[in-house]
Amino acid sequence: MASMIHQHANDEVSTLAATTLNGMASDAIERVGPSSAVSTNNRFANHLRHPSTTAIINTGIIEQSRACNAVSSTSSASMTISASGNAPSVTLHGLLGVSHQTERARELSREPRERVASLRERERVSARIRDTHQERERVQQQVPTTQNDTSEQRDSDNIRNWQRQWKRVLATSVFYFDGLEDIGKDRTKKQLLNYGAKIETFFHGGVTNVVTNRPIQANYAATDIIYQAKQRNMKIWTHEKFVRFMSHLQENPNASVSNVTNSHTSATLSRGHVVASDTSNNLCRMLREEKLTGPADSDPRARRDDIHYFKGPYIYIRDATQIYRPIMVREYTRVSEPQLGDWPQFRVTGPGKCPFVLDIQYHQNRDVKEVKPRRAGAKLKRTATLEVEPNTSKGAVKSRKLPEDERESHNHIGNFLQVHEDPQEEIDEYIAEDMRQQAASFREPHSRKKSALTPVRMTSARANSGSKTAADLKARKQALSATGRSYHVRMSAALGHELVATGINMSNATSNIRSMSQSGGAANGLARQVSQLQSKEVNSLKRKVFERSRRPLPIPQVAVKKEAVAVKEVRPGYCENCKDKYDDYEEHIKSRKHRKFASNDENFADIDDLLAELIQPKRELQVPYVE
């Protein structure tokens, strides 16, 4: 992209430079047709001798030199402008010499690290070009014009002639668009078809013209379409140039000339302005694009400093049209087990409770046995979740603030996990408890079904296959429909209860874990670093233990809100009528500004019209319903 911008910019600039010399000179570069090459060169030469032209060269010299130098020093320029068009640019180069700044800009563009600086530089260049224009305008006003109507007439004839010749050529041309497949709605394509040209979807030998969106380079790989096009003497256009060419082709020469009251030079001037603003627009657009997509000429897989790469689980919904910034982006802290994740997910919650909100109360109440006091362990390091609020201006990436309690609750989880170094202890503990529960629930007829249906319990009971409770469970499970059962397996998996799946061979796994946890140095808190199998299984168990944790994990949102409501005395808000934010509703509505609005009936004219319709009719019958 960088060099492409460069190229395009230079191309534009060269046009611009030439335009400043003379409108016809611009045509000379722009409108080089296959048969008009000589005549345009002649015309160009004539115009160079024009006094006004000389003046312009002198005044705008630095800027133009940079522009022109760029053209001539880029070998590709000769290709885009075509052989005959090249001549004037070279002439210009010869006249004006090399600009130091251009050199620098080019250097910068070669250095990817400095790309931003280079972009800025280019922005600056285009701004200067605009300045130069104003300067030139000033000069031109001072220069007496010697043009007359006949020359204008001649020019417009020339232009019409040029257009006619090109349209004839186009009628037999076959175009191929390289890398421009997505510009399907491009008007120029339609226009092209109107002139009788053909547009090919695939490149082949019959193509006569190639329009590319890539920068034109000196060398291409033999497999490159541009290379092959060159080999076959096809005309190669940059897309920018092509678009410009097409617009010139449509232009009404009479209109552009006759609109000008003053002189030929001012006609030129207005044209120059158009080109200049185009230039800056294009530059802006390309700069914008480059900011978004990164330089097209670098490896797209290369890491970029301006991108935040996801490290944890994320959701990222971006606009396919690429016009808008992402619709949703949020990243969550990476966790060892999905159910420890911060994102909304199905949770086992109390009756009637939202299934997406961790229901601490429920788990507390369900907790039958005392959880042993835990040693304080290393805190789970928790980085703030990042989010992009699509609504915030500038798409600012801000740190998602967690209420104190929530942060604390996560630390609890962290502590809890870290503290239970000995997984086997946990497993035993858990299983023992579960057995007790199973036995207890078996005695209660009402809770039979429910415990069987509870994924967590079903899971753990399975782990005890062979035991008495497991036999009970088996019987209970038959009460479940087949779909229900398979559902629970799936659902459990979704909920992070992998044990249902993995727990089938739990008896084996247990010994496995035991040996591993022993050899893995579980006792010193490093248990989590041992094998995948262990951490997965053990953590599942830990999770279950966690679910039974007695530790209060307050739901922060509720607590915070209750407080906010209690405090709510003054009501802040936004007044749509005054277009003002206010801190206190009562105060605001008494303000002079608001009263002024309120007392003006005109503001409510429409409402009054409706209210007139809404007047509740009086009852006609003032007599009783009966008798």
Add this chain to the structure above:
Amino acid sequence: MGEIDADGEQADGVEDEEEDYDEGEECDESEEIGDQNDDDDRDENDDEDADDEDEDEMDPQLVDELDSFARSFKDVANRFRLISKIGEGTFSSVYRAEDMEYDAFDNSWDLDRSPEGKRRLSMGDASSPTAKRQRTVGVGPRRKKYVAIKRIYVTSSPQRILNELVLLHTLSRCDSIAPLITAFRSQDQVVAILPYYKHADYRAFYRQLPLMEFKYYMKSLVTALEHVHLHGILHRDVKPTNFLYDPEKRRGVLVDFGLAERESVEPSYCTCRGYGENNHIRHITDRQPIGGYLKNDPRPGRRANRAGTRGFRAPEVLLKCLNQTTKIDMWSAGVILLSFMSKRFPFFNSADDIDAMIEIASIFGKPKISACARLHGSILDTNIPTVPDRGFTLEEIVDWAVSGTDVDETEASTRSLVDEDPEKDLAFDFLTKCLEVDFRKRISAQEALQHQFLAGL
């Protein structure tokens, strides 16, 4: 909203009062016409929870408020006696009031007006001649009639107020929609007078009502929506608090058109229009970063009307589709049914739109949500482990939700209400069609009324 306790109390109180005047059994209910609820919970800035403001009738602050309201609005104060505040929302407060001049006006809006009125009157006539005389002149102590007064905050623009009033007025001809009785203005203060409806709090019955009964709820709701949609209007805020349902009468009314809007005739462009035809994005190579996002994205955000309540927003609303249709209300209706069938309210927490999306994706799975995102010109990319690759059916979700937790003994019986209902399959079919992430395939209100689940009623 704080209607749980407050309303129950009020309703009881009112019934007591009325027994002094009426012996009729049904008339108790017919007199008291309803409740209005606005909700803090809705709208773009919905960070307030629905049930966090239990009004105490004796709250001195409230008394002040009622006083100042009455003082500032003589027209209203003369005719209506303010009783209590029954709702507070982003753009309005709603009060319950007694209509002191009920009999002086044409009350064609009153569903329970004439036949019962006659009967009641004749009964009253027989039992109390004084009552008869008083009613005849339409003044003095008599059977109380209640209305809901919606006081629209003066910070709302006249356009917004007008929009709501016009839509209410347009839709007044349906029994399932709260009609606008009249409205007044005093400077910037506009009040709308609506019937007061007796209703039960959704939370009070959703776990007790059998599916057979809840059908009436849905039927009534969908009938209201059909009427709204027929007029090309989107309600945008369908949720239990905005649908006042009386389980005994099996009748509900849709209220609060504060966020409602007309379906635009010339909707703004979204790729979902003409999706599958030539004009949708196909050839564009996505050059946006993958596996990360641009830190300082200079592009503008996609903007669309997202008004509504968290947890009830359709996927296309979350995806900021500019071509939102009346189908968004059917999604919300589906959420209500899901909440009923799963015996969980709210079903979706959806602290914000992103959470909402993840919650929906947790049910339907990545492929479906991806397709939905594509439909609206977006690309979904997520590696959240609990978002399944293969979605769950709603039957699976409901099964899990009603059985996946411990259920107390009273629950055990209610659970079976869904489990054993012979029309359970129909209900799930209906539910699935309401909660279709692709709005084009989602059932319309009109179709829903034809659906076997509701058609039989």
